Amino acid sequence: MLRVEQMTIRRQDNTLLNDVSFEVGTRQLIALIGHNGSGKSTLIKALAGEMDCTQGGATLDERSIHEYGDKALARKMAYLPQQLPEAAGFSVRELVMLGRYPHQKWLQKPSQADHDKVSEAMRVTQVEQFADRLTNTLSGGERARVWLAMCLAQDTDYLLLDEPLAALDMHYQIEVIELIRRLVDERGLSVVIIIHDINLAAQYADRIIALKGGRICHNGDVLSTMQPSVLHDIFNVSMQLMTHPVTGRPVAVA
Numbered sequence: 001m002l003r004v005e006q007m008t009i010r011r012q013d014n015t016l017l018n019d020v021s022f023e024v025g026t027r028q029l030i031a032l033i034g035h036n037g038s039g040k041s042t043l044i045k046a047l048a049g050e051m052d053c054t055q056g057g058a059t060l061d062e063r064s065i066h067e068y069g070d071k072a073l074a075r076k077m078a079y080l081p082q083q084l085p086e087a088a089g090f091s092v093r094e095l096v097m098l099g100r101y102p103h104q105k106w107l108q109k110p111s112q113a114d115h116d117k118v119s120e121a122m123r124v125t126q127v128e129q130f131a132d133r134l135t136n137t138l139s140g141g142e143r144a145r146v147w148l149a150m151c152l153a154q155d156t157d158y159l160l161l162d163e164p165l166a167a168l169d170m171h172y173q174i175e176v177i178e179l180i181r182r183l184v185d186e187r188g189l190s191v192v193i194i195i196h197d198i199n200l201a202a203q204y205a206d207r208i209i210a211l212k213g214g215r216i217c218h219n220g221d222v223l224s225t226m227q228p229s230v231l232h233d234i235f236n237v238s239m240q241l242m243t244h245p246v247t248g249r250p251v252a253v254a
């Protein structure tokens with residue numbers, strides 16, 4: 001169980017996160033929403049152990065995430081940052097293989113299991129056709145899928161994804177969010193995903209957590225979130241709600 005307790009992060013005079021607490025249950029897809037600068041990336045970075053907290057923090061299976069070594073934590077959770085590093089000089093297959101690093105011993109050659117995990121991750125993210133291309137020759141959306149493949153090759157119980165859909169066209173947005181939903185339902189992963197599209201969040205998430213000014217202003221299931229007053233409070237936009245004709249889930253229209 002991944003648990004955030006009274007997480008507060010201050011830098012200089014700024015309070016980036018203020019007394020944030022919630023739990024990520026197993027087999028849960030949590031959408032993290034909120035306006036620009038509300039603290040979403042800070043929260044997910046801190047969850048991944050990449051930011052020190054001023055107070056409180058995150059625990060994984062009852063241990064502070066800072067008590068895990070880098071490799072041990074990377075075997076439990078994969079983190080996809082918002083700003084993807086260049087990775088120039090790496091082919092797609094080599095980059096995805098880096099996801100296997102936490103499972104490998106020093107100077108050990110990749111095992112058959114490593115190759116199988118890499119191939120599977122490349123297959124489900126539909127990047128096999130680029131396997132031998134250098135990553136810096138890919139389009140933004142293609143590169144975003146390659147980095148997601150690297151996270152999947154890491155073979156963790158938790159995925160922390162900072163706007164993985166932002167660079168994708170509509171087809172791949174749906175493909176990737178459906179893939180993530182399947183990973184939760186069929187493989188029991190737990191996922192925290194930052195997403196700006198409230199309707200995608202409402203169609204696929206189990207729980208929606210909204211941040212505002214570094215605080216949680218809402219944490220609830222889709223139905224409790226998709227209320228005009230709640231959405232107005234989160235986004236400061238008036239919205240009407242309709243019902244999706246196929247899924248029956250709510251759809252918001254500004």
Ligand SMILES: Nc1ncnc2c1ncn2[C@@H]1O[C@H](COP(=O)(O)OP(=O)(O)OP(=O)(O)O)[C@@H](O)[C@H]1O
Nearest residue numbers: 011012014016034035036037038039040041042043
């Ligand atoms: N290291 C830092 N020092 C000072 N302020 C920071 C630091 N990192 C982030 N901030 C500020 O904290 C606030 C929250 O930033 P964060 O990146 O978490 O927002 P976000 O909700 O992910 O935004 P967006 O939707 O634009 O990506 C912003 O005002 C940002 O400028």
